[in-house]
Amino acid sequence: MASSPAPSPSRIRLLSEHVANQIAAGEVIERPASVLKELLENALDARSRRVGVRTRGGGRSLVEVIDDGHGMNRDDALLCLERHATSKLRDTDDLRHLLSYGFRGEALPSIASVSKFLLQTQEPGAIEGTEISIHGGKLLSVREAGLAHGTRVEVRSLFYNLPARRKFLRTEKTELSHLQHILLLAGLARPDVGFDIVHDDDAPVRWPAGQDLQRRIASIFGPAWGADLVPVSGEDGDLKLTGFIGRPGVSRATRQEQFLFVNKRPVESRTLHYALQEGYHNALMRGRYPVTVLFLDLAPEDLDVNIHPAKREVRFHDEGRIRFFLKKAVQKALEGFADAPLSVSLGAGPGSDVPAPSVREIASPRYGIASRLAPPPASPGREAAPIARTPDEALPPRQSDLPIPREETPLAPLPRPGLDPLPSAPLRPEPEPEPDSAAAASPAPLGFRLLGILAKLYLVAESPEGLVLIDQHAAHERILFEKLLDRLRRREVESQRLLLPVTVELPPRESAFLESEIASLQAIGLGIAPFGARTFVVDALPPMIANTKHGANVPELIRNLLADLQEEGGETRKERRLSEETVAKKACRFAVKANDRLSPPEAERLLLDLMACHLPYTCPHGRPTMIQITKPELEKKFGRIV
Ligand SMILES: Nc1ncnc2c1ncn2[C@@H]1O[C@H](COP(=O)(O)OP(=O)(O)OP(=O)(O)O)[C@@H](O)[C@H]1O
Ligand SMILES: [Mg+2]
Incomplete structure (x- = not known):
């Protein structure tokens, strides 16, 4: 008789509490900010x-x-x-x-399963409290302790027992920016609660208890930020809206300054985003987003927050009603501003002691979203320190130490045999106006006579010594580089906003590299900021690149620029930051327009600008910008002399 096969051992097991906690931690605890x-x-x-917060190492x-x-x-x-x-519950x-x-x-x-965790807690009126220590989910000790009433939780060495997760954490700076964002949301959500915040050994930031929203906004962002906001309010049965929105013309290239709270919970909600956009209608330029700190309150049963473990998303049971309500409230708040100009202005309002930033400042990268994770620049006397440094605040002030030759003598008109004179043609090879450029303001005498352009690439000129060939691209690169360098030193780098911000997703190594170099990229006018895992958002470019073919394909530009910079950094120099000068040098390569046929006046201007450079004879990468064939060499070639 055939016996039935022995049953196989059971494959299914119940997970231990410890493993289950770690899995749950994977969903809820992504990084220190969580x-x-x-x-x-x-x-x-x-x-x-009152809540005190202390963090170290991001x-x-x-x-x-x-x-x-x-x-x-x-x-x-x-x-x-x-x-x-x-x-x-x-x-x-x-x-x-x-x-x-x-x-x-x-x-x-x-949290306790993925860190070294300490909890101290005591009820008001109790004589003793409790202290519990847990490492990686293992209970180490429970003891009585005399404590202040309230609770203190200390989370050290996050993911110390999960090296793979720890490795995926970003640089301290990036993690810090996420922490700051969470604090900012909590601070806005609860202006009534006091916050005392210390990151590493930085000066403490204090948002006093008992503030109203307006005061809290001023504490967090500085008074200038609030000056361009208008109050919004609305009520419809159990629906209530309060808060502030930017007046028409005040907008951003991203949603990073759209703070939305539903029942005091910071949320992401498409319904609310649409409603806002509809409310602003034509008070907002295409591709721009309003600035808001808005609080929507509604009966909790009309809302579902249990959609995502981290509770970032909410769903409304009656989306249409919420959308209409918000849209109407926004329209009403903006009514009085129907004719306001649509220019971006961050000026301080009357009565404010904060000077309005200049137009140049507004165009500068500190106002790009790259730095908008952090608030706008602070006034010296405000009560709270800025949440994060803007990229250019990180730069030590420097004096221009680059002497650029300036000569007053204008260049005499050059005879141009065989070339059409086009006196009114634009003289500048790149489109952005540069009225204060040293080269533009003071043409240097050349002693060159421009003869023509060869193969759309080489300028041919006669010099007192012989024949000169100038590489148009190399020359342009040198000129742009020195201009950018000069601006960097004067801390006046400009950036040009993109109509629509572009996101770029990068492989981990490129992404980590970009993160470590992001400050230098921001310093040269690139508005770039981390935007979730391995994704970056670009909302502004240096003007010299914005209008070239490279500027039209931002993801490719970023990838190529990174590849160039990585080459420059090299594997062995991992720890060393690239200098702004190096980044500027690489960036200029993308500002040069290829295969542009220059008009004679443009070619002439290029020559003038080049000769006004500090180092006119090589491009930033060391290639020659011009070569000269002297008369004796020519004579030798023609056999006139031996
Ligand atoms: N700072 C605190 N003061 C007083 N009680 C606390 C504090 N932190 C936690 N608790 C108590 O511990 C419980 C568990 O906290 P925990 O954060 O794990 O869960 P929760 O807040 O109830 O839900 P969620 O997982 O959605 O955050 C809370 O319900 C609360 O009773
Ligand atoms: Mg909780």
């Missing part, structure tokens, strides 16, 4: 009046949040570290009435 978000939300849910080494909320007793403190332990019905930030009961155990 830790900060969860801890802040817990502190605010605990009805705190949050990789430490994220610490201290609050003065209701704290926990010993049992709750132990329980809160179990999965699905929450005080905020009892049954699914509660989900429909949620007003707390948290409800899933998984943030703390997730």
Whole structure:
């Protein structure tokens, strides 16, 4: 009789609590900023009046949040570290009435499973509190401790037990910018709560408790930012809208300054974005986005926040009603400004002691979104320090030390046999006006007589010594490079906004390289900023590149520029930052227009500009800009002399 085969061992196993927590952490805890978000939300849910935040190393080494909320007793403190332990939700019905930030009961155990975690908590009036230490999900100690009332959570060495996750963290600077963004959202969401913030050894930032939204906006961004906002309000039954929006003409190339809160929760919502865009209608140029700090309040049962573990998205049950309501409120707020010009202005309002930034400043990269993760420049006397440094604040001020020869003598008109004189043709090879360019202001005497252009590429000229051939591209590159360098030194680099911002996705190594060099790229006028994992958004280009064929294909430009810069950096010099000069040098390559046939006046101007350069005889990469064949050489070639 055939016996039936022995049953195979069971393949399915229940995951241990520890593994389940780590998996949950994968969804909720992406980076130090996610830790900060969860801890802040817990502190605010605990009805705190003041919250202290300390971070080190972009949050990789430490994220610490201290609050003065209701704290926990010993049992709750132990329980809160179990999965699905929450005080905020009892049954699914509660989900429909949620007003707390948290409800899933998984943030703390997730964080504790991927870090060195310390919780200290004490209820008001209690004699003793509880201190719990957990490393990588393992409980190390539980003890009684005399503490202040409230809760303190310390999260050190995030992902220390998950090297693969740790490796994917960005540079300290990038992680810090994410932390700052989370703080900014919390600070705006709750102007009534005081925040004391210290990153590394920086000066503390303080947003006082009990502020109204307007004061909080001024504390966070400086008074100038708020001066261009108009109040919005609206009410329709249980729907309520409050906050501020930019007046017409105040817009940005990205949505980074659109702060939207639903029931005090910062959210991303397409419905709200559309409604805003519709509300602004033609008060906004194409491809521009309004600036907003808007609070929509509605009955919690009309809203679903349980869509994403990190609760970034919300869904409205009646999307149409919300859209119409917001659109109308925005239109009403903008009515009084129907005829305002559509120019971008960040000027301070009357009564403000902050000087309005100049037009040049507005065009400068500090106002590009690259630096808009951070607020606009601060006035010296404001109460809160800026959240992050703008790229050009990181530069030490420098004096121009590049002597560019200036001569007053204008160049006598050159006889141009065989060439059409085109006196009124534009003299500048690149389109942007450069009225203060040294070369444009003071033509140098050349002693060259332009004879013509060879193969659309070489200028042919006669010099007192013989024949000169000038490489049009190399010459142009030299001129652009010196101009850019001069602007860098005078800290007056300009950038030209793109009609629509462009996102560029890069492979990890290129992306990491770009992140480490991003400040230098911003310094030369490239408006570029990280935009999620391995994605960057570009909203402005140096004017010299913007109008070339390279400027028309931004992703390719970025990739090519990076490839050039990586070559320059080389594998062995990983730790060394490229200088702005190096970046400028590489960037100029993309500013040169290929195969442009120059008109005679343009060719002449190119020669003048080149000779006004500090180092006219080589391009920035060291290739010659011109070669000369002397008369004796010619005579030798023709056998006139031996
Ligand atoms: N700072 C705090 N003060 C007082 N109680 C806290 C604090 N932080 C956490 N708790 C308690 O611990 C519980 C668990 O916190 P945890 O963040 O893990 O979950 P949650 O906030 O309930 O939900 P979510 O996972 O959605 O954040 C909370 O429900 C709350 O009761
Ligand atoms: Mg929570």
